[in-house]
Amino acid sequence: MKLTRIVLITVFGLAGSLGVCSSALALNYYELEVYPYMTPAKGELELEASATSTRRGTKAESDEGGYNHRVLRSSLEVSYGVTEKTELTAYADFINVPGEGSSFGGQRYHARTRFFEKGELPVDLGAYVELEMPKHDEDTKELEFRGIIEKDIGKWTLDFNPILEKVVRGANVSGGWGLQYAASAIYRMNERVHPRLDMFGDFGPAGHFLPRDQQKHLLSPAVDIKLERGFHLLAGVAFGLTTASEQRLIRLKLEREFY
Numbered sequence: 001m002k003l004t005r006i007v008l009i010t011v012f013g014l015a016g017s018l019g020v021c022s023s024a025l026a027l028n029y030y031e032l033e034v035y036p037y038m039t040p041a042k043g044e045l046e047l048e049a050s051a052t053s054t055r056r057g058t059k060a061e062s063d064e065g066g067y068n069h070r071v072l073r074s075s076l077e078v079s080y081g082v083t084e085k086t087e088l089t090a091y092a093d094f095i096n097v098p099g100e101g102s103s104f105g106g107q108r109y110h111a112r113t114r115f116f117e118k119g120e121l122p123v124d125l126g127a128y129v130e131l132e133m134p135k136h137d138e139d140t141k142e143l144e145f146r147g148i149i150e151k152d153i154g155k156w157t158l159d160f161n162p163i164l165e166k167v168v169r170g171a172n173v174s175g176g177w178g179l180q181y182a183a184s185a186i187y188r189m190n191e192r193v194h195p196r197l198d199m200f201g202d203f204g205p206a207g208h209f210l211p212r213d214q215q216k217h218l219l220s221p222a223v224d225i226k227l228e229r230g231f232h233l234l235a236g237v238a239f240g241l242t243t244a245s246e247q248r249l250i251r252l253k254l255e256r257e258f259y
Helices: 002-016
Strands: 047-057 074-079 086-097 101-115 124-134 139-153 156-170 178-187 194-203 216-226 231-240 246-258
Touching: 047 231, 086 124, 194 231, 216 246
Parallel strands: none
Antiparallel strands: 047 074, 047 246, 074 086, 086 101, 101 124, 124 139, 139 156, 156 178, 178 194, 194 216, 216 231, 231 246
């Protein structure tokens, strides 16, 4: 419960300090993920490898494939259930740029918790706070807060993550909060196969959104498959809905659970 209180205090502290200045924050292509209400059980360990490959980048006149064409971003993740409702997670990010090779992209750490028991409220609620330390960026530390809102309707599960981000060290530390989102509609076809439609977006500064063509929005059909021996696979594609978005991506994630 102590860790849950810490997360709650952090959440409301961040929300209370919301600013309206611009910042250099942007959609994190390393982490195209919608977080659900449920967290790992106490003592459960999860290992995850994920990759996002940009097949066609941001639209640009100077490059047929667009900016960030064929960039590969990947992450290794370790999560541990410290209580029945709270997890701690560490990430290592890597990037491969054509002509430049592979390099370390940075590290991230987050705490995620859920409130009440499932079904006690009209919607199931959770929260998440993350410290990001990107390697190839003029901003060396960023703080992210997500709310987690989930609702089951028949065989459908709807998830929504409103996201606030702020630079806490770097060139844009004086900037305000950026507003983003992640959302999904998941169809529980059976115990093993869950087709889903995900959306990810970045509106820009929370107080004055960027023009529509400068915002980033992605639509991503995908499928979750429960494999044998505690393995889970997510595979999908993503399509950019604005000119500032990377236009076509492939998403893959493999997860292994240990109890």
